[in-house]
Amino acid sequence: xxxxxxxxxxxxxASLFRSKGYSATSMRDLAKAVGMEAASLYNHIKxxxxxxxxxxxxxxxxxxxxxxxxxxEDIKPLEKIERLISLHxxxxxxxxxxxxxxTQEWRHLEGEAYTEFNSKRKxxxxxxxxxxxxxxxxxxxxxxxxxxxxxxxxxxMRWFYAWYSKKDGFSIGELxxxxxxxxxxxxxx
Amino acid sequence: xxxxxxxxxxxxxASLFRSKGYSATSMRDLAKAVGMEAASLYNHIKxxxxxxxxxxxxxxxxxxxxxxxxxxEDIKPLEKIERLISLHxxxxxxxxxxxxxxTQEWRHLEGEAYTEFNSKRKxxxxxxxxxxxxxxxxxxxxxxxxxxxxxxxxxxMRWFYAWYSKKDGFSIGELxxxxxxxxxxxxxx
DNA sequence: CCTACCGATCGGTAGG
DNA sequence: CCTACCGATCGGTAGG
Numbered sequence: 001x002x003x004x005x006x007x008x009x010x011x012x013x014a015s016l017f018r019s020k021g022y023s024a025t026s027m028r029d030l031a032k033a034v035g036m037e038a039a040s041l042y043n044h045i046k047x048x049x050x051x052x053x054x055x056x057x058x059x060x061x062x063x064x065x066x067x068x069x070x071x072x073e074d075i076k077p078l079e080k081i082e083r084l085i086s087l088h089x090x091x092x093x094x095x096x097x098x099x100x101x102x103t104q105e106w107r108h109l110e111g112e113a114y115t116e117f118n119s120k121r122k123x124x125x126x127x128x129x130x131x132x133x134x135x136x137x138x139x140x141x142x143x144x145x146x147x148x149x150x151x152x153x154x155x156x157m158r159w160f161y162a163w164y165s166k167k168d169g170f171s172i173g174e175l176x177x178x179x180x181x182x183x184x185x186x187x188x189x
Numbered sequence: 190x191x192x193x194x195x196x197x198x199x200x201x202x203a204s205l206f207r208s209k210g211y212s213a214t215s216m217r218d219l220a221k222a223v224g225m226e227a228a229s230l231y232n233h234i235k236x237x238x239x240x241x242x243x244x245x246x247x248x249x250x251x252x253x254x255x256x257x258x259x260x261x262e263d264i265k266p267l268e269k270i271e272r273l274i275s276l277h278x279x280x281x282x283x284x285x286x287x288x289x290x291x292t293q294e295w296r297h298l299e300g301e302a303y304t305e306f307n308s309k310r311k312x313x314x315x316x317x318x319x320x321x322x323x324x325x326x327x328x329x330x331x332x333x334x335x336x337x338x339x340x341x342x343x344x345x346m347r348w349f350y351a352w353y354s355k356k357d358g359f360s361i362g363e364l365x366x367x368x369x370x371x372x373x374x375x376x377x378x
Numbered sequence: 379c380c381t382a383c384c385g386a387t388c389g390g391t392a393g394g
Numbered sequence: 395c396c397t398a399c400c401g402a403t404c405g406g407t408a409g410g
Contacts, residue, residue: 021297023212027405039406040379048405078377104293108210135376142378148367149376151352152345159344167336178337186375187330187338188267216389228390229395237389 006044009034013051014097022052022101022108053113056106059098060120062091067127077135078184081153084128085183086176088157089164093172096161103158125150153183195233198223202240203286211241211290211297242302245295248287249309251280256316266324267373270342273317274372275365277346278353282361285350292347314339342372 003011012033016025027048031038045051066087070080092099109117129150135141141149156179164175192200201222205214216237220227234240255276259269281288298306318339324330330338345368353364 021210021212023210024297026403028403037380039381039408042406043379081376108213139378141376142370142374144371144376145367147352147356148371151348152341152368152371155345155348155352156341158348159340163336163340163344178334179341181331182333182337182341184376185331186377187270187324187333187373188375189328189331215387217387226396228392228397231390232395 009044010051010054014055017105018097018100022105049110052109055098055101056117059102060117063124064120067124076140077131078140080131082180085179088160089175092161092164099161198233199243203244206294207286207289211294238299242298244287244290245306248291249306252313253309256313265329266320267329269320271369274368277349278364281350281353288350
């Protein structure tokens with residue numbers, strides 16, 4: 001499990017970008033945290049932008065892979081929604097810093113990386129929404145506005161990393177159960 | 190309805206901070222957007238920090254006032270939750286830029302302003318949670334984890350401004366109805 | 379991986 | 395409200 005210098009730089013950058021924000025983190029901050037001079041970073045990475053792009057596209061791909069897998073499972077729409085909630089929770093627990101960037105810092109992407117990230121994001125949302133629509137059609141899901149339902153689930157899941165960082169003592173299973181309860185079953189008795 | 194220069198500067202800053210982020214927005218960007226030289230801004234504001242603090246504390250106070258009012262209404266907990274959802278929607282529709290900063294840029298606050306903002310935020314969440322707990326006690330609300338329920342509602346409402354900016358043609362009444370449906374009644378048939 | 383350094387830009391001030 | 399300017403810091407490169 002030896003980590004290359006590049007991997008260490010990326011991990012450290014994720015943590016700094018998360019706590020200070022991309023713009024407010026300088027390459028000198030990053031160099032100090034890694035234990036080298038700023039100029040030396042450039043032997044491992046091309047630019048500050050490349051770091052952000054690598055982190056975000058990697059995280060985005062985890063979600064695309066998960067979506068692909070869940071779409072192809074032979075289960076009902078509502079169960080797919082549950083699996084997607086679980087996907088978000090698991091990725092966030094495993095890779096909290098990178099997920100925070102996905103929520104907070106993606107607008108600082110430039111050029112092609114921005115375009116690529118954005119189109120993945122839109123594709124993901126479209127596929128998620130299609131599952132909701134199929135659930136509404138089969139009457140497994142209430143006749144709610146699918147855009148509102150999609151947005152509600154995704155907002156909650158996108159901020160999950162921040163909530164999770166403050167709370168302790170929940171197992172993955174408990175988290176999945178409680179978020180499914182609230183997001184799918186609702187509050188009203 | 191004449192606006193002072195200071196008000197124009199604050200409004201313009203809110204819009205720039207929203208689209209570029211606080212750190213990535215320079216005082217020269219702001220000056221240009223307002224139509225003066227950077228140095229001249231300082232006749233109306235003390236510092237870049239002061240702008241962010243003024244915008245955020247003002248927005249935070251809108252929520253504190255709304256919470257105060259709703260707490261004192263003689264209605265059941267679940268109806269208070271509905272009113273709070275409506276409060277978030279109305280403030281976000283009226284003051285979209287400032288609300289985006291509340292969600293995205295508050296961590297750039299420094300010193301006393303950070304402390305004050307943070308304590309208001311915590312106070313607001315505590316009072317919101319108490320309403321949920323009272324609803325659970327009276328069995329009007331399902332026996333869900335109140336932290337998870339609080340977090341789910343607040344995440345959705347905090348991102349509402351971004352969703353709303355992309356969608357058109359909803360009246361306030363429709364928005365209130367649809368978000369209450371999804372957040373309170375749930376998805377499962 | 380470092381020293382030395384580049385041009386650009388930052389938030390902010392002096393003085394009028 | 396402007397011109398002129400401050401010291402500090404930025405992302406990044408040259409050359410070893």
